[in-house]
Amino acid sequence: MQCPVCGSNKVRRTATAHVQPVKNRRCKHCGTIWRPATPVWLAIVFLLLGTPVFLVGCYPLLDAVNCLSSRVSGLPHRVTWNGDMLPVFAFFWFLGAFCLNHGAAVLRGQAGKLRIVKPPVSNEGKRS
Numbered sequence: 583m584q585c586p587v588c589g590s591n592k593v594r595r596t597a598t599a600h601v602q603p604v605k606n607r608r609c610k611h612c613g614t615i616w617r618p619a620t621p622v623w624l625a626i627v628f629l630l631l632g633t634p635v636f637l638v639g640c641y642p643l644l645d646a647v648n649c650l651s652s653r654v655s656g657l658p659h660r661v662t663w664n665g666d667m668l669p670v671f672a673f674f675w676f677l678g679a680f681c682l683n684h685g686a687a688v689l690r691g692q693a694g695k696l697r698i699v700k701p702p703v704s705n706e707g708k709r710s
């Protein structure tokens with residue numbers, strides 16, 4: 583990984599203030615601290631993990647549709663899940679939706695971009 587400001591390869595990982603998939607980097611040459619762009623493979627992991635989690639979260643919805651259709655058709659409908667589980671399903675739904683949304687946004691280039699956290703310490707004579 584290279585410094586986005588000076589192009590130096592002398593880069594090390596540094597502490598991050600909040601949870602993020604890739605740790606911030608600090609350039610030993612110019613002092614710039616930046617958040618690296620989320621790699622494409624990680625966006626794909628988000629999508630791969632998010633899909634089953636989201637589908638599990640959708641289960642009560644599918645069951646509700648199933649219940650309605652059985653009322654229309656007159657066929658008996660067995661409730662296969664407990665209503666107490668609804669918060670768990672809701673949690674899965676939101677977690678899955680977040681993973682899918684974030685993964686897709688990274689692939690579209692709308693999220694997870696490289697961001698300079700702290701600009702270079704000195705501009706080597708470029709200061710006014």
Ligand SMILES: [Zn+2]
Pocket residue numbers: 585586587588589590609610611612613614
């Ligand atoms: Zn640098």
